[in-house]
Amino acid sequence: MKSATQRTYDWPRPAVTVDVVLLSLAEPQNPLSLQVLLVERGADPYAGSWALPGGFVHEHEDLQRAALRELAEEAGLAPGFVEQVGAIGTPGRDPRGHTVTVLYVAVAPAPGAPPRASGDARSARWFAHDGLPKLAFDHAALLEQALLHVRRRIARSSVCFELLPPTFTLNDVQLLCEVLLRRALDRRNFRRKLEQSGFLAPVKGALRLGKHRPAQLYRFVPKAFARYAARTWSLPFY
Amino acid sequence: MKSATQRTYDWPRPAVTVDVVLLSLAEPQNPLSLQVLLVERGADPYAGSWALPGGFVHEHEDLQRAALRELAEEAGLAPGFVEQVGAIGTPGRDPRGHTVTVLYVAVAPAPGAPPRASGDARSARWFAHDGLPKLAFDHAALLEQALLHVRRRIARSSVCFELLPPTFTLNDVQLLCEVLLRRALDRRNFRRKLEQSGFLAPVKGALRLGKHRPAQLYRFVPKAFARYAARTWSLPFY
DNA sequence: GCAAAAGTGTTGAAGGTACACCCATGT
DNA sequence: ACATGGGTGTACCTTCAACACTTTTGC
Numbered sequence: 001m002k003s004a005t006q007r008t009y010d011w012p013r014p015a016v017t018v019d020v021v022l023l024s025l026a027e028p029q030n031p032l033s034l035q036v037l038l039v040e041r042g043a044d045p046y047a048g049s050w051a052l053p054g055g056f057v058h059e060h061e062d063l064q065r066a067a068l069r070e071l072a073e074e075a076g077l078a079p080g081f082v083e084q085v086g087a088i089g090t091p092g093r094d095p096r097g098h099t100v101t102v103l104y105v106a107v108a109p110a111p112g113a114p115p116r117a118s119g120d121a122r123s124a125r126w127f128a129h130d131g132l133p134k135l136a137f138d139h140a141a142l143l144e145q146a147l148l149h150v151r152r153r154i155a156r157s158s159v160c161f162e163l164l165p166p167t168f169t170l171n172d173v174q175l176l177c178e179v180l181l182r183r184a185l186d187r188r189n190f191r192r193k194l195e196q197s198g199f200l201a202p203v204k205g206a207l208r209l210g211k212h213r214p215a216q217l218y219r220f221v222p223k224a225f226a227r228y229a230a231r232t233w234s235l236p237f238y
Numbered sequence: 239m240k241s242a243t244q245r246t247y248d249w250p251r252p253a254v255t256v257d258v259v260l261l262s263l264a265e266p267q268n269p270l271s272l273q274v275l276l277v278e279r280g281a282d283p284y285a286g287s288w289a290l291p292g293g294f295v296h297e298h299e300d301l302q303r304a305a306l307r308e309l310a311e312e313a314g315l316a317p318g319f320v321e322q323v324g325a326i327g328t329p330g331r332d333p334r335g336h337t338v339t340v341l342y343v344a345v346a347p348a349p350g351a352p353p354r355a356s357g358d359a360r361s362a363r364w365f366a367h368d369g370l371p372k373l374a375f376d377h378a379a380l381l382e383q384a385l386l387h388v389r390r391r392i393a394r395s396s397v398c399f400e401l402l403p404p405t406f407t408l409n410d411v412q413l414l415c416e417v418l419l420r421r422a423l424d425r426r427n428f429r430r431k432l433e434q435s436g437f438l439a440p441v442k443g444a445l446r447l448g449k450h451r452p453a454q455l456y457r458f459v460p461k462a463f464a465r466y467a468a469r470t471w472s473l474p475f476y
Numbered sequence: 477g478c479a480a481a482a483g484t485g486t487t488g489a490a491g492g493t494a495c496a497c498c499c500a501t502g503t
Numbered sequence: 504a505c506a507t508g509g510g511t512g513t514a515c516c517t518t519c520a521a522c523a524c525t526t527t528t529g530c
Contacts, residue, residue, distance in 0.1 A: 013253055014295055016252050058249070193475060212501050216509085237431060451526070451527035
């Protein structure tokens with residue numbers, strides 16, 4: 001048995017990467033399309049394939065910072081929301097050698113600016129969540145895991161409101177939740193709960209005009225949400 | 239910008255460790271004491287201090303397997319339950335260099351057999367959760383994070399029943415939950431919910447005798463629990 | 477017979493779910 | 504005027520929280 005101190009330097013050991021599932025919402029939100037950022041790999045393995053943005057963690061770099069750095073390098077994007085999903089290290093998931101990845105979900109403001117690729121990425125692009133290409137490595141599984149994480153945390157974190165523009169209608173929120181949860185929600189119940197929650201403030205006099213009746217616009221109030229989240233943490237039990 | 243392929247081998251990079259918060263319940267369960275396994279470090283840094291069991295991940299080794307291996311090496315124990323908590327990689331958390339740790343919670347059957355130390359550990363010992371020594375590295379924070387994880391998952395995972403012996407009374411479950419959640423629970427409501435849940439089966443004719451009225455013993459039915467957990471996943475919403 | 481833990485029901489409040497119609501606007 | 508999405512209230516049911524006394528045993 002070697003001592004731990006020796007191992008640090010002597011033993012072959014897995015590499016550490018971060019991978020990021022960066023989500024956004026398409027602007028023309030008629031059927032409301034969830035977008036995922038992918039990069040086209042510039043180097044082998046999987047050169048030319050699409051993959052989640054990500055890469056190796058530098059020495060003395062915080063994990064979350066590494067995730068943000070990779071997004072900046074590979075797509076010129078700075079998300080407003082990041083959460084760790086977990087670590088995956090199944091042997092064989094990377095043909096280059098043993099690689100442990102720490103997976104993050106992040107949310108970017110509307111993908112207006114087309115991402116500029118650089119760094120390890122040949123190009124970077126938003127894809128609709130339905131209509132993704134085949135992904136490199138085990139990234140399809142990672143994406144699934146990240147979306148599951150979002151689904152579980154949807155009502156406890158502010159993901160939804162990071163995805164939406166600064167002002168939005170209650171129907172926007174509902175449509176988004178329905179996309180994420182993959183099920184329909186009752187409109188009146190949804191609106192009632194959201195209004196009672198107290199962390200959405202109607203923007204006085206602001207209406208979304210459309211082809212039909214205008215809709216009241218709301219904005220998200222982070223401080224009130226924090227209070228709400230703390231209050232609501234009375235978990236159900238057996 | 240180097241290519242990813244080169245980086246794998248050329249760049250200095252963080253090491254990967256696993257750390258395990260191994261929990262158990264003390265046998266003489268009068269006030270019901272939660273036990274945590276700690277190892278005494280045999281090597282610097284922190285030689286002689288107490289720390290969570292754990293160590294470096296070998297190449298081509300699965301993360302969870304690494305956690306189990308470290309437990310076996312350092313304490314001769316094989317837990318019946320393991321869950322990943324997350325990855326922590328704050329720079330400076332390990333004086334030897336940048337180290338990313340993947341944190342696990344595990345549960346061992348009653349700590350009857352005193353753990354035998356070997357591997358990197360000079361000794362290994364169970365400590366009551368109240369009454370822990372000062373811990374090496376950032377392990378105190380890791381332990382807190384692991385317990386928080388357990389608290390959040392207490393009603394969705396089978397942790398409780400992995401901690402308890404094969405047969406137990408309803409009061410055992412309640413006391414355990416109260417210790418983990420750090421709050422009192424209503425006895426009648428607790429018992430009702432647990433009985434209705436359908437994953438506890440009374441062991442016919444088996445009673446715990448004591449100084450007072452005997453108590454009915456139950457056993458945990460994993461298959462029924464799985465069904466219960468699936469059914470109960472109708473999460474509350476906003 | 478008394479100390480100590482086991483066991484047992486009911487009630488009121490809150491929250492969840494299901495459900496159908498009128499409103500405001502653009503064309 | 505009509506098509507389209509925006510907006511609203513009620514009734515029923517389930518679930519949760521609060522609460523006190525009787526039973527069985529060992530000593």
